Amino acid sequence: DSGVTQTPKHLITATGQRVTLRCSPRSGDLSVYWYQQSLDQGLQFLIQYYNGEERAKGNILERFSAQQFPDLHSELNLSSLELGDSALYFCASSVDRGLNYGYTFGSGTRLTVV
């Protein structure tokens, strides 16, 4: 157990639907990062939050949004889902905005859009 909790582990939904992925960071970590891993692809950075504020954005589609709540958990919202959104979505957390203590990853949410 890495200390980063992602729910649900698996999600199957239809095209056009909206889903919410949840991440609870490791205790004490202020930064949350969301990454997407499509089939046989690397980890693509989506977005980072630090202590409730958006810190950095990567290749995140406009149909996707995220937020970090006062208790530091984060949610990634995916709407108007398409078949190509099927992927593993990972959340990672770190103590600060930098890399002093590395990233700790959750075990991911596998999203299947049918």
Add this chain to the structure above:
Amino acid sequence: DQQVKQNSPSLSVQEGRISILNCDYTNSMFDYFLWYKKYPAEGPTFLISISSIKDKNEDGRFTVFLNKSAKHLSLHIVPSQPGDSAVYFCAAWVPGNMLTFGGGTRLMVKP
């Protein structure tokens, strides 16, 4: 534009031999490099890192080499064990930014 590339999607080695995983990068601003290991149904876990001011870092069976002039790093695993079979991701970091990952290399160590 892929700033971090792992050109070998897979690698197969015999148990006890050396595994060498390679990674190339294009951004000269990268200051820190890491390797992550990922088993199926699990998230990536940190394996070893190296600062740009060093050219080698060793941790047990794992050694990472950095060649800044060639913008190339490699991970050596000696001796390789079946439990090392996993996907290995190279990652690079610019201070103040997030980690940029390569596409991963699937290592298979045969008994």
